[in-house]
Amino acid sequence: MREITYAQAIKEAMSEEMRRDENVFLMGEDVGLYGGAFGVSLGMFEEFGPERVRDTPISEAVIAGAATGAAVTGMRPIAEIMFSDFCTIAMDQLVNQAAKMRYMFGGKAQVPMVLRMPEGSGTGAAAQHSQSLEAWFCHVPGLKVVTASTPADAKGLLTAAIRDNNPVVFFEQKLLYRVKGDVPEGEYVLPLGKSHVAREGSDITLVTYGRMLPLCLDVADAMAKEGISVEIIDPRTLYPIDMEPIIESVKKTSRALIVHEACLTGGLGGEIAARIAQSEAFYYLDAPIHRVCGLDVPVPYCPELEKNIVPTAPKITAAIYELMQ
Amino acid sequence: MAERIIMPKAGMAMETGTIIAWLKDVGEAVAYGEPLLEIETDKTTMQVEAMSTGYLIKKLYDADDEVPVTTTIGYIGELGEEAPDENAPEQAIAPAPAVQADKSATILEPAQQNVVKDSLRATPAARRLAQMSGVNLDELNTGDILRARDVPAIKHDTASAISATPLAARGKTVALNGMRKTIARRMQQSHTEIPPVTLNSQADVTELAQMRTKINESGQHKISFNDFVIKACAMALLEFPNINATYAPEGIILHENVNIGIAVALDEGLLVPVLSNAQDYSLRVLAQKSKALATAARAGELLPDAYSGGTFTVSNLGMYGITSFSPIINLPEAAILGVCAINESLTMTQEGSIETRKYMGLSLTFDHRCIDGAGGAKFLQHVVKLLQNPLELLL
Numbered sequence: 001m002r003e004i005t006y007a008q009a010i011k012e013a014m015s016e017e018m019r020r021d022e023n024v025f026l027m028g029e030d031v032g033l034y035g036g037a038f039g040v041s042l043g044m045f046e047e048f049g050p051e052r053v054r055d056t057p058i059s060e061a062v063i064a065g066a067a068t069g070a071a072v073t074g075m076r077p078i079a080e081i082m083f084s085d086f087c088t089i090a091m092d093q094l095v096n097q098a099a100k101m102r103y104m105f106g107g108k109a110q111v112p113m114v115l116r117m118p119e120g121s122g123t124g125a126a127a128q129h130s131q132s133l134e135a136w137f138c139h140v141p142g143l144k145v146v147t148a149s150t151p152a153d154a155k156g157l158l159t160a161a162i163r164d165n166n167p168v169v170f171f172e173q174k175l176l177y178r179v180k181g182d183v184p185e186g187e188y189v190l191p192l193g194k195s196h197v198a199r200e201g202s203d204i205t206l207v208t209y210g211r212m213l214p215l216c217l218d219v220a221d222a223m224a225k226e227g228i229s230v231e232i233i234d235p236r237t238l239y240p241i242d243m244e245p246i247i248e249s250v251k252k253t254s255r256a257l258i259v260h261e262a263c264l265t266g267g268l269g270g271e272i273a274a275r276i277a278q279s280e281a282f283y284y285l286d287a288p289i290h291r292v293c294g295l296d297v298p299v300p301y302c303p304e305l306e307k308n309i310v311p312t313a314p315k316i317t318a319a320i321y322e323l324m325q
Numbered sequence: 326m327a328e329r330i331i332m333p334k335a336g337m338a339m340e341t342g343t344i345i346a347w348l349k350d351v352g353e354a355v356a357y358g359e360p361l362l363e364i365e366t367d368k369t370t371m372q373v374e375a376m377s378t379g380y381l382i383k384k385l386y387d388a389d390d391e392v393p394v395t396t397t398i399g400y401i402g403e404l405g406e407e408a409p410d411e412n413a414p415e416q417a418i419a420p421a422p423a424v425q426a427d428k429s430a431t432i433l434e435p436a437q438q439n440v441v442k443d444s445l446r447a448t449p450a451a452r453r454l455a456q457m458s459g460v461n462l463d464e465l466n467t468g469d470i471l472r473a474r475d476v477p478a479i480k481h482d483t484a485s486a487i488s489a490t491p492l493a494a495r496g497k498t499v500a501l502n503g504m505r506k507t508i509a510r511r512m513q514q515s516h517t518e519i520p521p522v523t524l525n526s527q528a529d530v531t532e533l534a535q536m537r538t539k540i541n542e543s544g545q546h547k548i549s550f551n552d553f554v555i556k557a558c559a560m561a562l563l564e565f566p567n568i569n570a571t572y573a574p575e576g577i578i579l580h581e582n583v584n585i586g587i588a589v590a591l592d593e594g595l596l597v598p599v600l601s602n603a604q605d606y607s608l609r610v611l612a613q614k615s616k617a618l619a620t621a622a623r624a625g626e627l628l629p630d631a632y633s634g635g636t637f638t639v640s641n642l643g644m645y646g647i648t649s650f651s652p653i654i655n656l657p658e659a660a661i662l663g664v665c666a667i668n669e670s671l672t673m674t675q676e677g678s679i680e681t682r683k684y685m686g687l688s689l690t691f692d693h694r695c696i697d698g699a700g701g702a703k704f705l706q707h708v709v710k711l712l713q714n715p716l717e718l719l720l
Contacts, residue, residue, distance in 0.1 A: 254450045254473060282449050283449050283450070283452075283453040284449065284450050284453065285448055285449045285450055286449075286472045286473045286474075287472070
């Protein structure tokens, strides 16, 4: 299998779907001639032309609203929000329109759109360009929320998102854009709503997603040398989340740790912990459920601080030792 | 000001009580006179009532804890009120601010170091394992968090037996109330400790029945067949001190007084109030006393003392037509007499004619550790003789 980057995998998914289905198109700020702020759509303007790779005004409300309208009237738009932080401007169109229509029209209207949103810190882009806001969207029934942790997942999950008839918020990991990995050529679809066991283990269940996955895999390798076997589960779809493999895993390991970059309070980790605690897995827990998450602070500009407000290998390792006590 | 809840001294002989269950949770409102908890003495179970109105703010002991009488076991106070520090003087006028500030210490410090256990902290996995293997986590409690690895491993066959047995596949489970637990524990103890022997006999009670009819026609106080049996036993036990006894490792204790327990059936269980010094009473007084005891026991009005000190028990199933049974000995007694139904049968008299006679079945179960077969038989024979010559019972 050939190796390509996470960004290339996203471009491949979009391009393949646009070749397959003429209703699919891409829109966003500088996604055309410029190739996107992170270069994800480089070359697509040349292949598909200005009708299907459309530059928009600098208005996230317009991007989300136009995408919703296009989707309702039969197109399958992929809309890019340059930084997920700007979703606040798109929120009304997304939350009050896109998420509701299929329900309010009794299924007669479909909203097959994807909102691609790069998220996360680590690029020195400071507080307004570094957030991880996925939990907000998990609180809005009618949306699906997906994030990809590897290049292959990016291709498979984005393809599935484009083909889904619901509005899908697809979080891309800025720090993973340049990461390379094996990605299947040709059509590759990963089902939405299915968690994935990224690493098998027996002592502790670690639930994580996004750019924390590669970090946790490294920690798990180090832990294996210490004799601690870490099982890692990536939900892939954050809403609706597939808890069954997580619950089964916790029943096996009797310990649960949740790691995400997004800040702790109100983060998805709380929801996952609650669902574990409310499940059969509760009776198997041999330690309190732990979370290692971003600190509850705006992302600092100072690089040293920025590195240390998110989960790091030492923090995750410490939590694992605590759980294994 | 928080009011203490103490383990009551409900009987002269009561030294400790075991908490069966709290009937109120911490934070729950309680009214004066409302039942607060169920306790078990060595004889019976009873409810402890609230002596003040307020909220249950603290429990110092949990179910299954055995506590000396008059020990403080909890507090009733106002919502949000802290239970007082047990080490502080009982009537502290104003607690020192330092003490008040250090709430955590006040709450967490056990009142009496050797008595109050740290409350149990166990993981769900440890609790689950303990339940599966029948381990009491309280016994493992060292104050540290108990995890699955702290629970002794289950034997494999036990585990498979548990999983292989469907729990209550159909039907329902009735929770054990305090009385049921007490009965179960005491019967189990008696059944496992005592090698019992049961002897069955019959007494010709034709004359006794005639005499009883006459007495009951004239007297104000009705006397039951059971009263005659109790009287006969009281007299016989004086003759046979080896039956009116207790087996103990240090020796066989022969009791001076004859204290007869009378088994009283309730819908939900069984009580055995004790008629003390039965040897001192006439048949009429015995009848009055036994009736009063049974009535009070059914109404739940008896204190633990009324169930203490028995030396022999009489259990009557005659009204159900039972012809013989093997009652379980009420420890620490050495014997129990089962009274069976009275049935008529044809009997040949010494003169050779046929008569209808009434016979009462009697089943004596005794502790073979201190009473041998012949000894038990002689006693039973004597009881039969007294019942067959009822005038002796009136002397």
